[in-house]
Amino acid sequence: MLNVFVFLLSPTSDYVNGYILIVDGSWMGWVTADCGFRHFNLIFPQTILLNIRSKSECRWDIVSIGEVMLRFDPGDDRIRSARSFRVYEGGGEYNVARNLASCFGLDAAIVTALADNEIGRLIEGLIEAGKVDASQILWRETDGISRTLRNGMYFWERGFGLRPPKGCSDRGNTAISQLRSGDVDWPNVFYEYGTRWFHTGGIFAGLSESTADVAAEAMRMARQAGSIVSYDLNYRESLWAARGGRDAANEVNRRLLDLADVVFGVEGFDPALSIFDEKTFADACVAMMDRHQNIQLIATPLRTIHDSSRHDLSGVCYADGKVFRGPTFDNIRVLDRVGSGDAFAAGIINEFITGHDARAAISTSTAAAVHAMTTSGDSLTANADEVKQLLNLTKGSLVR
Numbered sequence: 012m013l014n015v016f017v018f019l020l021s022p023t024s025d026y027v028n029g030y031i032l033i034v035d036g037s038w039m040g041w042v043t044a045d046c047g048f049r050h051f052n053l054i055f056p057q058t059i060l061l062n063i064r065s066k067s068e069c070r071w072d073i074v075s076i077g078e079v080m081l082r083f084d085p086g087d088d089r090i091r092s093a094r095s096f097r098v099y100e101g102g103g104e105y106n107v108a109r110n111l112a113s114c115f116g117l118d119a120a121i122v123t124a125l126a127d128n129e130i131g132r133l134i135e136g137l138i139e140a141g142k143v144d145a146s147q148i149l150w151r152e153t154d155g156i157s158r159t160l161r162n163g164m165y166f167w168e169r170g171f172g173l174r175p176p177k178g179c180s181d182r183g184n185t186a187i188s189q190l191r192s193g194d195v196d197w198p199n200v201f202y203e204y205g206t207r208w209f210h211t212g213g214i215f216a217g218l219s220e221s222t223a224d225v226a227a228e229a230m231r232m233a234r235q236a237g238s239i240v241s242y243d244l245n246y247r248e249s250l251w252a253a254r255g256g257r258d259a260a261n262e263v264n265r266r267l268l269d270l271a272d273v274v275f276g277v278e279g280f281d282p283a284l285s286i287f288d289e290k291t292f293a294d295a296c297v298a299m300m301d302r303h304q305n306i307q308l309i310a311t312p313l314r315t316i317h318d319s320s321r322h323d324l325s326g327v328c329y330a331d332g333k334v335f336r337g338p339t340f341d342n343i344r345v346l347d348r349v350g351s352g353d354a355f356a357a358g359i360i361n362e363f364i365t366g367h368d369a370r371a372a373i374s375t376s377t378a379a380a381v382h383a384m385t386t387s388g389d390s391l392t393a394n395a396d397e398v399k400q401l402l403n404l405t406k407g408s409l410v411r
Contacts, residue, residue: 069207079134080134121147127151162185165181165182192228209240212242244278271305271306273360274303313326343385357376381401
């Protein structure tokens, strides 16, 4: 324990939950009174990993850009035999914003484009029901049959036991896939309104040749405005099958990773929980950070799939030269795995925005991913307390 002497007249000392947080510009830590009000013991030092903009200067905590589609869920049936479907909204980058708004209570907005018809307005209503600000939607005119511009949708059956889940996307020529540089008023988003964090990923970047340029434009301006930028290395084979496959996707990702502070996913690393090796993970992260020296944190869920209905899940991140390992949840009974990676990303982002460290972030993110697999739909239906309660069921996270 380090002894620290402070004066209560210091303008940078604040009482928080019975403790005092002292910041002198180079360190901060939680302290408790040891004798009177002048002698304190430092419980733990904490470096500031990410310099996040003040909420007072930003309308939003997070803004995401990505496609928002209608998801048709046949429940316990298969797509081919179903006669009724439940409808959700979903999309990789959007799900992160929705989780942060509906589960963690942050102010979130989505930048997307929709065809201005009844389907588009249905999607808008679902976005608003998820507590996400829909004011930045770009509305596009379309004819009566969506000949050249439309809204995306996809069908997803969950799988059960040895039968794997199966999806069928219907997303060609969507409004957002036709987005081009200059279409979005980014100065308005990042300067006039302001956001503390900006998120996008490989799904949006892979929609078309032009959307990768839009992602780069947005990420660059977000960084200039002082927002933290995160990027998810999500890969969808269907988006790249006719455009060079994974090699082409990796080329786009390499360009965009130069503009990211936080990355979800690790290049050249197998995230299977059953074969996880800490040194292999750390080496992959170090190599990735050497290639893209702007990256401050890399995180990924770790998963072992026994069958469609039973997974083991954990999480791990690399920051400040250290590996932080999340708790392990064994034999999770899976209802719907879609969106669990997006819940993981939301857990990381929430903890850093709310002032916590990497240890707390990897624990919360892992629990959020687990909870997402126990309910239907693309997004978390839990509240923050329910996510935290899952952590009481496992051992605490480790750091080495």
